[in-house]
Amino acid sequence: MTSTSAGGSAGRSAGELFDLSGRVAVVTGGSRGMGREMVLAFARAGADVVIASRKLDNCEAVADEVRSTTGQRALAVECHVGYWDQNDALCERVYDEFGHCEVLVNNAGLSPLYPSLYEVSESLFDKVIEVNLKGPFRASAVFGKRMFEAGGGSIINVSSVAAVAPSPNETAYGAAKAGIHAITQSFAREYAPRVRVNCIMPGPFLTDISKAWDMDAFNERAENEIALARGGEADEVVGAALYFASEASSYTTGSVLKIDGGTAWQTG
Known part of the structure; x- marks a missing residue:
């Protein structure tokens, strides 16, 4: 089963709209946090x-x-998305194993800590750009081409509110995620009308990355700066991911959806 731009919800139940039976979904960074929940x-x-x-x-x-819990087929693949050729190899492995792919989620990312912007090394900067931007670019290119040739699919990028409201603590990361917004729109046009390309923009989620946070300071800040007054839980990405992956979003492409608890409301 493929997902194409043709669609419409008339006469279909919610269960049918969100059904992914017969499809193959690839999630990078899929072993933990939001990636695991999407898988x-x-x-x-x-x-x-x-x-x-x-x-x-x-x-x-x-x-x-x-x-064990769903009975679905599952393939584990070692892949460092920061390396161009490993994105190509991932695509080949998926198509060799399943023969098709309808959903790609570019979720892998990292944002290392650093003492100051002046002290950001070239290697750290390159690593952040490679994983957060170069990898999703190449994965979208190789998977998107195969999806287009097969008749349809859905690519879901994962950015961050740092793309629109970066702090000095995440400057390279924010720049890379702003780039994700740009390539979301570019690929949506490149592989239209058969492949839809959209982006989820999370706010602060309480995943592994939050283990390095000062949670007392975060909770105090959340009370004043986040409309819902808390961080997100990893499974709260699921609704957005299922929407973009399924026929429920059949007329949506090139879009960025904030799921940030109201974090970015002050910046528009």
């Missing part, structure tokens, strides 16, 4: 799934969880 949600919706990240053991653990 599990796609499998529960009927998709076979591919979990890709740098640590194969973690991917295998999620693949085992998918098989």
Whole structure:
């Protein structure tokens, strides 16, 4: 089953609109946090799934969880998206294993801490751009081309509110995520009308990255700066991911959806 630009919800139930049966969904950074939650949600919706990240053991653990809890096929693939050729290899592995792919989620990302902008090294800057921007660019190109040739699909990028309201603590990261917004629109045009390309823009989520936060300071700030007065939980990305992956969003492409608890409301 493929997802194309043709669609419409007339006569279909919510369950039918969000059904992913017969599809294959690839999630980079899929072994933990929001990536893991998207993998599990796609499998529960009927998709076979591919979990890709740098640590194969973690991917295998999620693949085992998918098989045991949903009965769907699950493939674990070691992949560092910051390397151009590993995105190509991931695509080839998916098509060799399944013969098709309808959903790609460019979720892998990182934002290392640094003492000051002056002290950001060239290697750190390059690493942030490679993982957060170069990888999604290449993955979108290779998977998008195959999806287009097959008749349709959905690419979901994951950015951050840092793309529109970057702080000095995440400048390179914010620049890369702003780039994600740009390539979302570019690829939406490149592979139209068959492949839809959209972006989820999360705010502060309480995933592994939050373990480095001063939570007392964060909670105090959340009371004043976040409309919902808290950080997001990893599974709260699921609704947006299922929407973009499924026929529920059949007339949506080139869009950026904030799921930030109201974090970015002050910046528009």
